[in-house]
Amino acid sequence: MSRLSPLEQREGETVVRVPLTRGLTLTIGQTVLALVGVLVLLGLPFLAGLVGLSWGRLFRGLLFGLAAVGLNLLLRHTELVSFGHAAFFGGGAYAVAVLAAHLEVSEGLLLLLAAVIVGTLLAAFIGYFVAGYVDIYFALLTLAFNAVIFATVFRSGFFNYNDGLAVRVGGDNPTLFGLGWTDLGYDLVLYYTTIVLMLVMLLLMWRLIHSPFGRALDAIGQDRTRARFIGIPVERYVWYSFTISGLYGAFAGGVYALQRLHVQPEPTLYVFVSGEILFMAILGGFTTLVGPLIGGVLLVYLLEATRFTFNYYHAPIGIILLAIVFFMPNGIMGSLPDILAGLRRRLSDPGRLGEDLRSIQSMVRRSLTRATTTVRILVFGVK
Amino acid sequence: MYPVIDSFAVHTLNGLWYGFILFMIASGLTIIFGVLGILNLAHGELYALGAFVVFSVVGYATGFVASPDDPVSAVIFGVVVLIAALVAAAILLPVGAFIEAVFVRPIYERDEVYQLLLTYALLLIFIDVMKFGWGTSPLDAGTYGGLNQIPTTEVVGVSYPSYNIIAMIVGVAVFAWLVWFFDQSKTGRIIRATAINRDMATAIGVSTDRTFTLVFAMGAFFAGFGGAMVSIGPQTAFLEMGLDPLVLSFVVIVVGGLGSLKGAFVGALLVGVISRWAIWLYPAVELAAPFAVMLLILLVKPEGLFGTWGEIE
Incomplete structure (x- = not known):
């Protein structure tokens, strides 16, 4: 029976094996947290309203967070700072918009597939050029590619300039799974489809970074020369990881387009969106897998919500980022264990x-x- | 009649003017990067701050002089406006020193991603500081007409707005001063020594802390001066004005070579002229053209035209 039970004893602790992922084990506490997380995600459309939060905003936050998870593959493992991930996010979003507006494709999942393909090809193309560069040059090169793409879209009639394109065929929402939906139904089906795919993508990412390939990326991040000496094809692996991280951004961008039903260059493709995606990863904690997701939700929510409530909405975010830099360099998720341990020690010893x-x-x-x-x-x- | 110059020359001159403004911003960015090793994302906001401050200073200063209607009073007016621009930029010296001492100094040893995050946070805070100080509507210093009363047409022989000519002369002067400063002056040499080898400079008695503060304040000064020179022209000061010049100055310093002053100069003029030619010939590529140049340079000669790592030349 022990082969079937998900519980297992390892190093004196009871751990839970996660089905379908060889080697992924969690402690009991982590399992509870993960289950709560998944439940919150599933209940979000109904829970958000209860506590006065906007579900749509949280959804967009999750999407940007997923793009940040992709970017984190580069940031955490190969230690490359990409300043151009909005190119893939916006690339995915525009793939959806162009297909819907110009070619009148109305099936949402087909559009999403196209978004992933276009964004990933874009990432493969850009990655081919930038894989050999490091440090500030890598950051500036990715920024330059992003800026060229933004400028092209911004000034091109095919993409309808600054006004962007609507993701509607004949005034209707796209169909999902071949069916037409009401507005609320459309949002819910899109959300749950996305959540399921997102969880699968997170598990795959976990699998990836614990595979030999992921270890090789770590080695590349620590010392390229040594990695080359032990036979790792550095440029090729960086290229692969760049493409994979672009895929995450492209998927997120595609869903974003389907959720907003209108794609504009500035919220999706602008260089500062790249910056925001990067900062989401750090805010949430780039040393963890789900940190960027949390950072994305938090930053997008702050950016969108404060805009309508305060006259001064930049400075509070600036101050939060300052606090992250000086007091929580590992981000929210990364610092959580330290904070909890500190609190526990102080509870037991008030002195x-x-x-x-x-x-x-x-x-x-x-x-x-x-x-x-x-x-x-x-x-x-x-x- | 003086010859009216043809459109090619006009667009080239406009490009040079734009290039000189870009140079003033990018020079600060490049010396900060060259010496401190920090890519300052808040640099564009320092430029915007200069533009806003000069609006206030100019309004105060021009109250003292007669409105320009004949050449003599126009020249006096021009001198007052230039002094106001210098004063506005000088206000950024303590601002820059404060930022370096309080925020930037603790993070020199940290990963570059934190340095980017910190300066991005400063960028956000600056936007709100300016919104608090000057409101959200664009401001026009209203000196453009006055400056154009200065009779340069007789001197240079072509009719072209006097303001642009003045701005270009100022740009050349800034470049000349910077070259002199880093080449000849003692302080400049100390800064260069610090850039080349921090430990060695400390060992021979240089306070790197003070050097860094000075460099950052200088960078802020030139960014602010660039903003001031733009703001006294036909353009208005507005909250988002810092973003585009910031991104374009990246292009400039990458094209010229990170940390190279000469490179920033050549790069700025190149980018300025190319972007204005693009507006004239094929407006659709105006935004993309500078980045295409940057891509080309990075892919072919990654260290830039005059690239020397961490050394000011």
Whole structure:
């Protein structure tokens, strides 16, 4: 029976084997968290309204987050900072829009397939050129490709310039699974289809980064020369991973187009969207698999929601990002274990709080002294 | 009558003007990158801040001089406006120093992705600071007409807006000063030494902290000066104005070579002229043309036209 039971003893802990994924095991706590996560995802259309959140916004956040998961393959493993992932997101979205608007394809899943194909081919094309570059050059090259694509779309009548294209054939929503739906039905079917595919894609990503190929990417990220010495075809592997990460972005972009039913260049293709996708990954925690997803939901929600409620909606996000840089460099998911452990220790030993206060005091005092010295030297000179 | 120059020359001159403005922004970006190793995403906002500050300063300063109706008063007016632009840029010196000392200094040793994140956060905060200070509607300094009263047509022999000619002369002066500064002055040499080898510079008694603060403040100064020079022209100051020049200055410093001053100069003029030619000949590619040039350069000669890693030349 033990072969069938998902429970297993390993290193003194009970772990849960996840079906269909060889080697993926979670502790009991992680399993509970994962199940809660999946349930929240499935219940989102109904739960979001209860707590006053907009479901559509959360959905878009998940999509950008999925693009960030793709980007994270490069960021976390090959340690390449891509500043051009909006190209694939927007490429997927525009593939849907062009097919619907110009060729009158009305089946949503067909459109989605086209989005994935177009975006992935785009990623393969760009990846072929950029795979040999590292550091800032890689970032700037991807940015340049993205900017060229944006500028072309923005100035081209075929893509209807700044106004973008509607994803409607004859005024109707696209069909899903060959059926026409009401507006709400369309949104729900699209959402659940996406969630199922998204979970599959997350599992596949997990599988990928724990495969020999994923380990090779890690090696490339740590030291390219050594990776080459031990026989890893560096450029080719970077090219593959770039293409795969583009696929995630393209899928997300395709769904985005189907959800919005209208595609414009600025929210999908602009260089700053690339920046946002990158920052989602870091905000959520680029050292984890699902961190970018969380970061995406959070950042998109903040960006969209604050725009309508506050006059000053840039600065709060800026301050959050500052806080991430200085206090939580591993992002939300990455820092969670540390924070929880710290909290638990303080709960069991309240005396530590006094120590914390003292260390904060001395830190403030030290930085004040340093700042006054710097100002004094700058104004009056060394003597 | 003075000869009216043909459209080719006009578009080339417009391109040069644009190139000089780009150079002022990109020079700051490239020296900050060359010395500090930080790609400052907030640089475009420093440029926008300069444009907004000059609006306030110019309005105050031009109150003291007669409105320009004859050549002499026009020249006086022009001098006052230029001084106002310098004052506006000078306000960015402490701003730059503050940002470097408080925000940028703690993250030199961190991954570049955090440096990008930090400067992006600063970019967002700057937008709201400007929105708070000057509101959301575009502002026009209203000096363009006055500056054009300055009779340059008689001097150069062609009729072309005086403002553009002044801006170009200022651009050349900025380039000349920067070259002199990094080549001849003691402080400039100290900065270059720090860029080449931080540890060695520290060992011979250079305070790298202060050098870095100075460099960042200088970068902010030139970005602000570029913004000021744009804002006193026919263009308005608006909140989103920092984004395009920022992305174009990336193109400029990549084409010229990261950290190279000469490269930034050549790159800026190249990008400026190419983008204006594109507007004239084939408007659809105006936005894409500079990036196509950048792609070509990166793929063929990744270190740029005058590329030298981490060294200012």
